[in-house]
Amino acid sequence: MGALLENLGQFLGAIASFLTILALFHILWAALLGIVIGALPGLTATMGVALLTTLTYKLPPDLAILILLCAYVGAIYGGSRTAILINIPGTPANAATTLDGFPLAKQGLAGRAMGVATTGSVLGSLIGMFFLATLAPILGNYALKFQSFEFFWLAIFGIVISGHLTALEDPIKGWIAGFLGLLTAMVGQEGIHAYERFTYGTTELLGGFALIPAMVGAFGFAEVLSVMRNPTAEVAENPQDSVIPKLADVMRYWRTIIRSGLIGTIIGIIPGVGEDIGAWVSYAAARRKSLEREKFGKGSVEGLMAAETGNNAVVPGAIIPVLTLAIPGSAPAAVLLAAMFIHGIRPGPMIMVESPQFVYQVVAMVFFATLAIFIYGMALTKPLLKVLAIPRSRLMPVVFVLCTIGSYAITNRIFDIWVMIGFGIAGYILRQMKYPMAPLVLGIILGDILDKNLRRGLVLTDGDLTPFFTRPICLVLWLVTLASIMMSIDPVRNALQRAAWMVWPGRRRDES
Amino acid sequence: MVKADFLTGLALVLMSVFVLIESWSMPRLEHLKAHPLSTPGIVPAFLAVVLLVFGLVLVMRSIKAGGHRLGLSRQGIRRVLSEPGNQRLLMTAALTIGYAGVLVGRTPYWLATGLFIFLFVTAFESRRGMSAREFWRMGLASGILAVTVTTAVSWVFERLFLVTLP
Numbered sequence: 001m002g003a004l005l006e007n008l009g010q011f012l013g014a015i016a017s018f019l020t021i022l023a024l025f026h027i028l029w030a031a032l033l034g035i036v037i038g039a040l041p042g043l044t045a046t047m048g049v050a051l052l053t054t055l056t057y058k059l060p061p062d063l064a065i066l067i068l069l070c071a072y073v074g075a076i077y078g079g080s081r082t083a084i085l086i087n088i089p090g091t092p093a094n095a096a097t098t099l100d101g102f103p104l105a106k107q108g109l110a111g112r113a114m115g116v117a118t119t120g121s122v123l124g125s126l127i128g129m130f131f132l133a134t135l136a137p138i139l140g141n142y143a144l145k146f147q148s149f150e151f152f153w154l155a156i157f158g159i160v161i162s163g164h165l166t167a168l169e170d171p172i173k174g175w176i177a178g179f180l181g182l183l184t185a186m187v188g189q190e191g192i193h194a195y196e197r198f199t200y201g202t203t204e205l206l207g208g209f210a211l212i213p214a215m216v217g218a219f220g221f222a223e224v225l226s227v228m229r230n231p232t233a234e235v236a237e238n239p240q241d242s243v244i245p246k247l248a249d250v251m252r253y254w255r256t257i258i259r260s261g262l263i264g265t266i267i268g269i270i271p272g273v274g275e276d277i278g279a280w281v282s283y284a285a286a287r288r289k290s291l292e293r294e295k296f297g298k299g300s301v302e303g304l305m306a307a308e309t310g311n312n313a314v315v316p317g318a319i320i321p322v323l324t325l326a327i328p329g330s331a332p333a334a335v336l337l338a339a340m341f342i343h344g345i346r347p348g349p350m351i352m353v354e355s356p357q358f359v360y361q362v363v364a365m366v367f368f369a370t371l372a373i374f375i376y377g378m379a380l381t382k383p384l385l386k387v388l389a390i391p392r393s394r395l396m397p398v399v400f401v402l403c404t405i406g407s408y409a410i411t412n413r414i415f416d417i418w419v420m421i422g423f424g425i426a427g428y429i430l431r432q433m434k435y436p437m438a439p440l441v442l443g444i445i446l447g448d449i450l451d452k453n454l455r456r457g458l459v460l461t462d463g464d465l466t467p468f469f470t471r472p473i474c475l476v477l478w479l480v481t482l483a484s485i486m487m488s489i490d491p492v493r494n495a496l497q498r499a500a501w502m503v504w505p506g507r508r509r510d511e512s
Numbered sequence: 513m514v515k516a517d518f519l520t521g522l523a524l525v526l527m528s529v530f531v532l533i534e535s536w537s538m539p540r541l542e543h544l545k546a547h548p549l550s551t552p553g554i555v556p557a558f559l560a561v562v563l564l565v566f567g568l569v570l571v572m573r574s575i576k577a578g579g580h581r582l583g584l585s586r587q588g589i590r591r592v593l594s595e596p597g598n599q600r601l602l603m604t605a606a607l608t609i610g611y612a613g614v615l616v617g618r619t620p621y622w623l624a625t626g627l628f629i630f631l632f633v634t635a636f637e638s639r640r641g642m643s644a645r646e647f648w649r650m651g652l653a654s655g656i657l658a659v660t661v662t663t664a665v666s667w668v669f670e671r672l673f674l675v676t677l678p
């Protein structure tokens with residue numbers, strides 16, 4: 001009880017620290033910009049946060065992270081507008097929103113759908129925020145026990161699970177993307193003997209590929225190419241009904257809201273999975289449990305609520321491993337992590353020892369961002385439709401100019417512009433071939449962790465691999481990793497299914 | 513997709529073999545009395561082995577599905593290139609890489625940026641059968657956008673963030 005009160009006190013203190021005109025001003029514009037970025041098809045949350053990192057790197061750390069977080073929460077919410085109105089998810093996180101959001105809009109209930117999306121997003125963020133405030137300190141303290149062996153498996157676990165969940169149809173592609181990311185991180189001076197790997201005498205490569213230009217390329221430039229290639233979307237008409245969220249929806253679907261919030265938070269905590277998977281899993285769970293299953297896909301309020309609660313709950317969930325393990329839970333969280341390093345903040349297991357107040361500051365930032373999307377959710381419908389009408393031929397060159405200058409500005413190197421171009425082209429091609437980007441980005445971040453900890457672990461045990469497999473956390477991590485790989489191999493999965501049917505003969509009938 | 517998978521698999525196999533050779537040739541640092549398992553090549557070699565396995569799986573899988581029969585023909589390539597979406601893609605790639613890769617750093621930033629935005633908008637918005645009035649209106653709009661964006665971006669980064677523009 002004492003610890004809970006102390007946590008609450010720290011949270012209230014963090015809230016108070018942002019009650020300044022300057023901070024409130026930043027919250028309002030950043031959340032608005034996030035919503036606009038999210039609403040515009042082709043501009044994703046990752047791209048928005050990456051571009052904003054380059055625009056805020058001269059600001060004090062707390063304000064810069066506040067801006068990035070508001071934009072992140074705003075973008076995930078903003079994408080629902082486009083999903084409802086034009087059946088195109090503003091960000092990949094809103095793909096599940098289109099299933100019921102657009103049918104509702106076609107029935108003349110676009111306003112109601114947007115109100116439900118606002119309710120879901122706000123409550124999802126709040127549920128995630130609650131777990132961020134309660135789980136991050138616990139996980140932070142627990143992570144202090146992690147040694148090289150655990151960190152090695154955490155890196156492999158992150159890549160395998162992220163690869164599996166972001167490429168469900170063909171997990172091998174997710175794993176390839178993740179391992180390519182890990183290999184990319186091998187370029188540059190390594191951290192133990194300072195040997196230059198794969199640099200071939202290029203001084204610019206000594207520090208490896210900088211994360212922000214790589215992300216701006218993979219998510220920004222690649223998006224510019226995609227948007228310009230695809231046909232133009234038609235903009236819907238103005239909604240005629242009210243966009244004000246209804247309390248009755250909350251009362252009626254409270255179980256779905258809590259379940260989706262929990263699912264979203266858990267998906268967020270899993271490294272490199274992200275908001276889109278959070279929304280899909282929440283949607284699927286809501287459909288399975290719903291009493292109105294037949295309405296799903298035809299304009300179900302419950303389905304829309306589940307998708308929007310799930311994706312927004314991922315945001316605070318994804319920040320939990322960022323703060324406690326320095327491992328991102330999603331692609332935008334990866335940029336956030338990079339931004340924290342740029343600003344001299346050192347997230348990771350030591351955060352609860354070195355700067356516990358920062359964790360509560362982040363919780364307060366999520367709270368303010370949620371408040372901002374709630375306000376905008378009710379006030380911002382017609383102006384947003386005007387933004388959606390901006391032709392891509394005018395928007396995309398501006399986005400690309402920002403991609404270019406943003407990549408250059410952090411270290412004033414033309415080389416980083418080439419990194420952005422290279423990752424943009426590679427990202428576009430990989431995406432066309434159904435390789436997910438999130439494991440790739442996660443791999444770039446986890447590469448250094450994997451490299452140092454595998455080698456350190458091997459040196460500590462003089463080459464004995466036993467601790468890598470027998471320490472309790474390692475055991476769990478490698479078993480889950482192995483299970484994930486085995487379950488994606490068809491003959492193994494089929495054999496397991498057959499075995500399950502033999503043990504529980506009734507299960508097959510239930511599933512069909 | 514199976515053809516693309518076949519080619520990707522082959523590329524992965526070749527890349528993994530290259531990384532393996534490079535990792536093997538990295539110094540063992542025995543003169544520094546470094547532990548043999550802490551040598552710089554060990555992790556890249558491990559990753560290369562994993563990617564080699566994945567690459568081989570992709571190649572074998574796509575061969576089973578007939579992906580190795582690429583069936584490339586001039587006509588096929590011409591058809592792909594003449595698709596409107598691909599033409600837009602190629603034009604976007606040419607304009608963006610021309611701007612960021614060639615112009616930026618070699619010409620004054622304001623000139624490169626202004627020119628890029630103007631050309632981009634004009635290239636994508638001009639169409640056959642446009643009246644002279646429509647054309648001028650579009651040109652004026654792209655000019656205004658080019659000047660506004662260039663001024664704003666230059667001012668923000670140069671004056672506010674104190675960045676030396678490329």
